[in-house]
Amino acid sequence: MIRCPRCDQGWVIRARVPEESETFLLCHECDTVWVAGEPHEGPPFLVLEEYPARFGLDGLWSNIELLERAPGR
Structure with missing residues (x-):
């Protein structure tokens, strides 16, 4: 697990939208x-509110499934 290169405060974890097979990486902070590749500081990236919208869902944490847990959580 790595620290987020954008905020340097959170951990990058693997997640997915339930019922979908595609996984993505998400900073919990x-x-x-x-969506593709390793985390990096600059674009391209999305914010959580945008990603679930691709599947017709609101961009809420309740609309994603965490496949890993950040340390201390």
Whole structure:
């Protein structure tokens, strides 16, 4: 597990939208989402509010499934 390169405060964890097979990476602190590739500081990236909208869902933590847990959580 790595620290978020954007905020340097959160951990990057793997998640997915339930019922979907595609996984993505998510910072549990700043809500940055990386759909492809490794986390990086600059674009391209999304914010959590944008990603679930691709599947017709609101961008809420309750609409994603965490596949890992950040340390201390």
